[in-house]
Amino acid sequence: MSTATLTETLLSLPVAERVALADRLYASVPEDWQKTVDQAWMEEATKRSEEMDADPSLELSHEEFLAGLKINRARA
Known part of the structure; x- marks a missing residue:
């Protein structure tokens, strides 16, 4: 599975699951x-x-x- 596919799949998880996953990844x-x-x-x-x-x-x-943050977000 490519990183892009994995990322897309993980981003489709409910927020609580994404936060729990992020916490586990950071703890690692x-x-x-x-x-x-x-x-x-x-x-x-x-x-x-x-x-x-x-x-x-x-x-x-x-x-x-x-304002700079908003400009950079719009470019992303």
Whole structure:
């Protein structure tokens, strides 16, 4: 079964079953992998914060940020 077919099948499950499955899948992720991901996110957040401190014009208002999310969702 292809990943696309599996994904389509899983997305057709009732919400409660999808959430339970997502929980089980997330619980199966090794703890050391999550620590690596958390560290990468922290490094990215620190980098972006430093960029905004250096050039405040890079900052987005809450409304601008949400508008960007809506645009990206529409493209997906």
